[in-house]
Amino acid sequence: MYFGKQQDQHHIERVEVPVGKIYEKESTISNSSNVYRNFKSFEKEHVLGNPSYVDTFENNFLVTHTTAVRLIAGDIDYTFNQQFQHEVYSASFRPMDGNLFVVGLETGEYQLYNANLSSVKSKVALRQHMLSPNSPVRMIRFVDASHCLAATNDRQLYQCHLIQGNVLQQFDSKHNDFIKCGIRFYQSPEEHLAKKQSELEQQLFITGSYDSTIHLWDLRTNCKKGPVAQFKHTDPVEDLCQGLFDHQFYSCGGEYLMCHDLRSGEALWKERCHQQTITSVSASIEHKRVMTTSLDSQVKIHRSSNASSLDYVHHFTMPAQVLCGGISSDERTLLVGLSSSCILRSRRSDQVVPNMKARHSELTTTNYRNMVDSMLMEQMLVIQDAIYLPRKRSYNLEMFHSFLSRFRYKEALSMAIEKYHSDPIIVISLLEELRVRNELMNALDAKQDVQLAPLLEFLITYIRDPKFSKVLIQVTKVVLQMYSPILGQSEWIDRLFVSLNKQLDEELALQRQLQSLTGMIDLLMIHSAVQPQE
Numbered sequence: 001m002y003f004g005k006q007q008d009q010h011h012i013e014r015v016e017v018p019v020g021k022i023y024e025k026e027s028t029i030s031n032s033s034n035v036y037r038n039f040k041s042f043e044k045e046h047v048l049g050n051p052s053y054v055d056t057f058e059n060n061f062l063v064t065h066t067t068a069v070r071l072i073a074g075d076i077d078y079t080f081n082q083q084f085q086h087e088v089y090s091a092s093f094r095p096m097d098g099n100l101f102v103v104g105l106e107t108g109e110y111q112l113y114n115a116n117l118s119s120v121k122s123k124v125a126l127r128q129h130m131l132s133p134n135s136p137v138r139m140i141r142f143v144d145a146s147h148c149l150a151a152t153n154d155r156q157l158y159q160c161h162l163i164q165g166n167v168l169q170q171f172d173s174k175h176n177d178f179i180k181c182g183i184r185f186y187q188s189p190e191e192h193l194a195k196k197q198s199e200l201e202q203q204l205f206i207t208g209s210y211d212s213t214i215h216l217w218d219l220r221t222n223c224k225k226g227p228v229a230q231f232k233h234t235d236p237v238e239d240l241c242q243g244l245f246d247h248q249f250y251s252c253g254g255e256y257l258m259c260h261d262l263r264s265g266e267a268l269w270k271e272r273c274h275q276q277t278i279t280s281v282s283a284s285i286e287h288k289r290v291m292t293t294s295l296d297s298q299v300k301i302h303r304s305s306n307a308s309s310l311d312y313v314h315h316f317t318m319p320a321q322v323l324c325g326g327i328s329s330d331e332r333t334l335l336v337g338l339s340s341s342c343i344l345r346s347r348r349s350d351q352v353v354p355n356m357k358a359r360h361s362e363l364t365t366t367n368y369r370n371m372v373d374s375m376l377m378e379q380m381l382v383i384q385d386a387i388y389l390p391r392k393r394s395y396n397l398e399m400f401h402s403f404l405s406r407f408r409y410k411e412a413l414s415m416a417i418e419k420y421h422s423d424p425i426i427v428i429s430l431l432e433e434l435r436v437r438n439e440l441m442n443a444l445d446a447k448q449d450v451q452l453a454p455l456l457e458f459l460i461t462y463i464r465d466p467k468f469s470k471v472l473i474q475v476t477k478v479v480l481q482m483y484s485p486i487l488g489q490s491e492w493i494d495r496l497f498v499s500l501n502k503q504l505d506e507e508l509a510l511q512r513q514l515q516s517l518t519g520m521i522d523l524l525m526i527h528s529a530v531q532p533q534e
Contacts, residue, residue, distance in 0.1 A: 175207070
């Protein structure tokens with residue numbers, strides 16, 4: 001079996017996606033016009049074949065496309081590809097911590113992998129087991145920390161023990177067509193948000209099939225007797241999703257999205273959300289949002305304020321048919337897979353631009369926060385342009401051109417830290433270039449203590465500098481995830497990590513003090529605003 005990175009994964013371009021009209025005046029985070037319009041710019045990444053499924057854990061995404069699984073770590077903006085010899089139909093994060101993911105293959109077997117960045121580059125399956133040699137694994141999901149449920153094309157369900165590598169029970173799904181989707185069902189949104197617990201009392205699972213039926217299974221019982229409950233959808237079921245309220249879940253298929261209630265066993269409502277087949281549905285439980293994608297090239301956001309209705313909020317129009325999609329738990333990252341063999345991803349950033357033209361005579365309770373030193377702000381913007389703008393960044397990277405053109409990223413980074421430690425703009429520009437090229441992990445990987453120490457000293461020196469903290473915080477996350485397993489083997493490296501931790505603690509303490517000071521200034525400004533004019 002061959003594993004590797006696709007050669008096309010660095011060809012990333014930005015596209016503008018039309019944003020629909022905003023129908024909601026307020027959001028749980030901020031005004032909707034600020035929230036959703038910041039998704040306007042999407043990163044377009046071409047992949048081999050059409051994306052077929054997206055699974056999410058917090059800000060991380062798993063995308064299956066033909067013979068590969070793409071792991072996208074949203075926190076540190078890193079993409080990694082696992083490539084197989086056979087087609088991949090499904091993939092799923094472990095919902096408790098996201099440290100593992102399991103994939104179902106065309107060969108009828110499943111494989112388990114480590115999703116931690118410190119181990120993901122090993123490309124070796126932790127566990128693999130053949131379920132049905134003649135039937136592909138169409139759907140596979142985690143049930144708890146050590147068990148998963150898989151469905152094959154012959155309509156059989158397998159409850160597997162991932163640690164022992166065996167099948168606990170095999171039973172007929174009672175569906176008349178193959179199983180397309182499935183979810184681990186939680187009785188309430190609070191239980192869903194607390195899913196990081198290693199064990200949960202109930203093991204309820206829902207399967208949806210192309211025969212337009214939905215079955216509820218209690219995996220603690222003998223499932224050979226059949227499902228404990230059955231539900232009906234109007235069309236072949238494409239996807240299932242945890243509901244936003246107690247004892248509810250959503251199903252999509254055809255042009256309709258339906259909400260089912262577990263207690264009554266009936267559908268609470270049915271909405272015709274799209275003009276063509278709905279391909280996926282996902283929910284942000286915390287913010288009461290539901291996202292649907294469809295073959296009509298629309299991605300729609302809905303809001304549910306009560307258990308009996310769903311309100312349309314706004315939509316995106318994509319350049320091709322949308323085959324799958326997902327949204328992060330904090331609603332800050334949105335990802336969709338298109339029929340044009342590409343992935344579109346957008347991050348929402350709620351940034352307030354300071355008004356540097358405010359004058360002292362115009363100082364009010366609403367603009368005094370923006371009264372900053374314009375010269376200092378101008379210096380910061382110039383430095384940030386030199387780091388983030390590709391054309392200006394290239395001037396800082398001329399001395400590394402010979403290394404970068406030959407893909408010798410480790411040598412380039414070592415040279416930068418050794419010779420330009422006192423010129424952080426050059427080092428930060430190189431780190432940003434490596435991040436854009438998706439080669440940051442390659443440059444930081446497999447360093448000896450004499451090579452890792454200068455990097456840690458650089459982080460200790462500049463991580464608190466607001467001009468460079470945005471890049472260095474991302475680098476620090478990668479370094480911690482890669483080298484935390486070897487802590488305790490070198491006193492030198494341990495001391496540097498302690499010093500780095502001390503710097504971060506001091507910065508957090510300072511930020512808390514500044515926040516307290518800001519609160520006191522708020523009170524003074526409010527008090528001065530209500531004083532009568534003399």
